Amino acid sequence: MSASSPRIMIQSWCWTDTGTSWTRKPKSQYSTGSLSSIYNLILFLTCHNREGHGSVESLKDAYKEKIDDFRRKASTIVTPEPSKPTPSPSTSATHPPPPPPSPQANAASEASGKSSTGIKPLSSFIDVEKVLDLPPKEIEAIWRLRHASNPHSVCAVIPVETYQRIASAARQNPQFVLPLPRTQPEAEQSEQQGDEAAGAGAEIHFLQWAFHPAAPTVTSGPLATSHTSTVIFTQLAAYQLHGSYAQPHTTITHHLDLADEKGLVLMHGQIMPDSGISSTDATWLVSCVQRFYDFGGQASGRKGELLRSFTKGDTNVFKLEALLEEAEKL
Numbered sequence: 001m002s003a004s005s006p007r008i009m010i011q012s013w014c015w016t017d018t019g020t021s022w023t024r025k026p027k028s029q030y031s032t033g034s035l036s037s038i039y040n041l042i043l044f045l046t047c048h049n050r051e052g053h054g055s056v057e058s059l060k061d062a063y064k065e066k067i068d069d070f071r072r073k074a075s076t077i078v079t080p081e082p083s084k085p086t087p088s089p090s091t092s093a094t095h096p097p098p099p100p101p102s103p104q105a106n107a108a109s110e111a112s113g114k115s116s117t118g119i120k121p122l123s124s125f126i127d128v129e130k131v132l133d134l135p136p137k138e139i140e141a142i143w144r145l146r147h148a149s150n151p152h153s154v155c156a157v158i159p160v161e162t163y164q165r166i167a168s169a170a171r172q173n174p175q176f177v178l179p180l181p182r183t184q185p186e187a188e189q190s191e192q193q194g195d196e197a198a199g200a201g202a203e204i205h206f207l208q209w210a211f212h213p214a215a216p217t218v219t220s221g222p223l224a225t226s227h228t229s230t231v232i233f234t235q236l237a238a239y240q241l242h243g244s245y246a247q248p249h250t251t252i253t254h255h256l257d258l259a260d261e262k263g264l265v266l267m268h269g270q271i272m273p274d275s276g277i278s279s280t281d282a283t284w285l286v287s288c289v290q291r292f293y294d295f296g297g298q299a300s301g302r303k304g305e306l307l308r309s310f311t312k313g314d315t316n317v318f319k320l321e322a323l324l325e326e327a328e329k330l
Helices: 032-047 056-062 064-075 103-112 136-147 160-172 186-191 194-198 236-245 279-293 302-312 320-328
Strands: 013-017 022-026 153-159 175-181 202-212 228-235 250-255 264-271
Touching: 136 153, 136 264, 153 160, 153 250, 153 279, 160 202, 160 228, 160 264, 160 279, 160 302, 175 279, 175 302, 175 320, 202 236, 202 279, 202 320, 228 236, 228 279, 250 279, 264 279, 279 302, 302 320
Parallel strands: none
Antiparallel strands: 013 022, 153 264, 175 202, 202 228, 228 250, 250 264
């Protein structure tokens, strides 16, 4: 470019044709597409300014055709070709999805796992179809043998009539407290006096009943398909401290799969490891449930009164000392 050539500040400004004259406007007033075309036009005019044209008007007249050609190209909207999507590693080597599981596979999965309530069905412990052909005594032996090697498990076989009485009372009295005898050193016992002495050798536990939809089963009797019940035990001190967030130490489940055909309810209890509760402790608490809830049997008399008064909140009848006295008779 010669020394006499007019300078055009293309870095901060650009030129545009208003139809009658060329005006100076900041770059920021233009979109990216129009700015590119005008910028090319300015470069073209600048490069050819050395031919001796004295003004921009004479330069425009000399290069009218080329200017019109630039304008036409600048105004033409070019539609870019749609870019082909780049195949991702996950889609480039895709495989057809696996076929859906068959109904038989779903049934087997349900039987071996937990039901929709999160409770393991009876079929996850024993082959229900096979034991249906056995007498009650053999079923009880199989059930006890099934849990004998697990130190964190307890079990029982309950006659269906007894269970129905207990469940009826549980629906009316879903919560209760039970004492668990604990031995203390003689030095500590000698320091206890009055009411404290009565509770010195027992630990109180809070129990809660719940009734759930029946778990999947191969039997179809009215009792087997009616419900599954659970009882959870929590140390009363933990429940008072954490409320519903307290961690239960034992969960009891009653399976009614054989109630119609065999007249048996199979009970299974799972103890949380490192809870400080042994299988002997859990067995004691489970036996107390039957003794306090079987109104038509062992819970007749004072035990039933204590349970009902606890539900009503009647502190005139329910006394911790009375509860301990009844527990000592077991």
